[in-house]
Amino acid sequence: DAGVIQSPRHEVTEMGQEVTLRCKPISGHDYLFWYRQTMMRGLELLIYFNNNVPIDDSGMPEDRFSAKMPNASFSTLKIQPSEPRDSAVYFCASSLQTITGELFFGEGSRLTVL
Amino acid sequence: KQEVTQIPAALSVPEGENLVLNCSFTDSAIYNLQWFRQDPGKGLTSLLLIQSSQREQTSGRLNASLDKSSGRSTLYIAASQPGDSATYLCAVNGNTGNQFYFGTGTSLTVIP
Numbered sequence: 001d002a003g004v005i006q007s008p009r010h011e012v013t014e015m016g017q018e019v020t021l022r023c024k025p026i027s028g029h030d031y032l033f034w035y036r037q038t039m040m041r042g043l044e045l046l047i048y049f050n051n052n053v054p055i056d057d058s059g060m061p062e063d064r065f066s067a068k069m070p071n072a073s074f075s076t077l078k079i080q081p082s083e084p085r086d087s088a089v090y091f092c093a094s095s096l097q098t099i100t101g102e103l104f105f106g107e108g109s110r111l112t113v114l
Numbered sequence: 115k116q117e118v119t120q121i122p123a124a125l126s127v128p129e130g131e132n133l134v135l136n137c138s139f140t141d142s143a144i145y146n147l148q149w150f151r152q153d154p155g156k157g158l159t160s161l162l163l164i165q166s167s168q169r170e171q172t173s174g175r176l177n178a179s180l181d182k183s184s185g186r187s188t189l190y191i192a193a194s195q196p197g198d199s200a201t202y203l204c205a206v207n208g209n210t211g212n213q214f215y216f217g218t219g220t221s222l223t224v225i226p
Contacts, residue, residue, distance in 0.1 A: 004157075033213075043203070043216040056213070091157060103148060103205070103214060105157040 004106035006092050012112045018080040021109045023092030024073055033103070034067055034077050035091040043091070049075065082113045116141045118206055120217035127194055128225050135189040135220045137204035142182045145207045148214065149178050149189050152201045161189070161202075194224045 005024040013019055025032045034046040047057040052069045060067070064083070069075040079086055089108045095101040117140040127133050137147070146165045150158040162171045162178040164187070170179040177190040187204055201221045205214040 042218045043205075045213045048213070059213075093158075102160055102163045103150075103158075104160060105150075107157045110155075 004092055004094055004104055006090075006106035006109050008109055009107060010110045010112075012114065013082055014114050015083055016081040017113075018078065019082045019086075019111060019113075021077040021090050021092075021111070023075045023077070023106060025075070025092070025094035026096075026104055027073065029094035029096050029104070031095045031101070032069060032075050033093040033095075034075070035093060035105075037089045037091060037108070046077070046090075079111075082111075084113045087111055087113050116144075116206060116208060116215040118204060118215050118217040120202075120204060120220050122220060123218070124221040124223075126223040126225060129194060129196060131194050131224075132190070132192050133194055133222070135191070135202050135222070137187040137189070137206075137217055139185045139187075139206045139215070141208065142185045143208060144182060147178075147180055147187050147204060147206045149176075149187075150203045150205065152203060152219070154200075158203065191222075194222075196224045196226045198222060199224050 007022045031050055033048040035043050037043045046059045047067045048055055049069045065079055067077045089110050091105050091108045093103045093105045095103050119138045121136050144166055148163045149161040151161055152158045164171045164180045175192040180187045201219040203219040205216045207214045
């Protein structure tokens with residue numbers, strides 16, 4: 001299996017622009033997680049899905065952030081409008097069968113908002 | 115809320131040394147604990163997953179132990195190599211199936 005695949009790897013945009021990050025989980029994994037990593041706050045869970053259904057989005061910082069999972073093999077995290085404080089590395093992770101199972105991470109999308 | 119602490123934040127050792135990385139957590143009611151490795155600019159790679167009923171897990175030169183009652187886990191790396199240089203993170207998961215809480219990591223440098 002190719003593992004968790006994220007795109008783009010790097011994104012540089014200007015404040016106010018819309019940003020869409022994409023993730024393809026490992027085939028057969030039932031859980032998908034979006035994390036954000038910054039130097040100040042470390043790794044934070046933004047939202048997770050079970051069988052394509054959003055279960056807990058309490059970590060989503062503001063209404064500017066939204067996430068979807070239209071099918072078992074694809075998820076997006078959208079920021080609109082983007083702000084400089086959104087600059088971070090965004091990771092997607094998936095796990096098999098249970099939220100407490102082993103987590104497998106993608107390579108991350110490094111976002112810079114100017 | 116679960117708080118996860120990793121000490122030291124950075125560690126530098128000569129090649130060949132055995133070393134221990136520490137992870138502590140405030141709520142001992144965990145479901146499992148996972149150790150990860152993160153190379154610069156890369157994602158997190160799972161190293162070991164310890165269920166709450168287990169005391170330790172081993173993979174090659176790595177051994178992770180778990181003491182739930184004291185809220186501690188250690189990652190033991192035997193015969194360290196320059197290729198072990200990376201940031202090591204631990205994450206714990208509550209027994210109610212809540213999210214994994216991550217520590218801030220220990221940055222390890224193994225000097226040839």
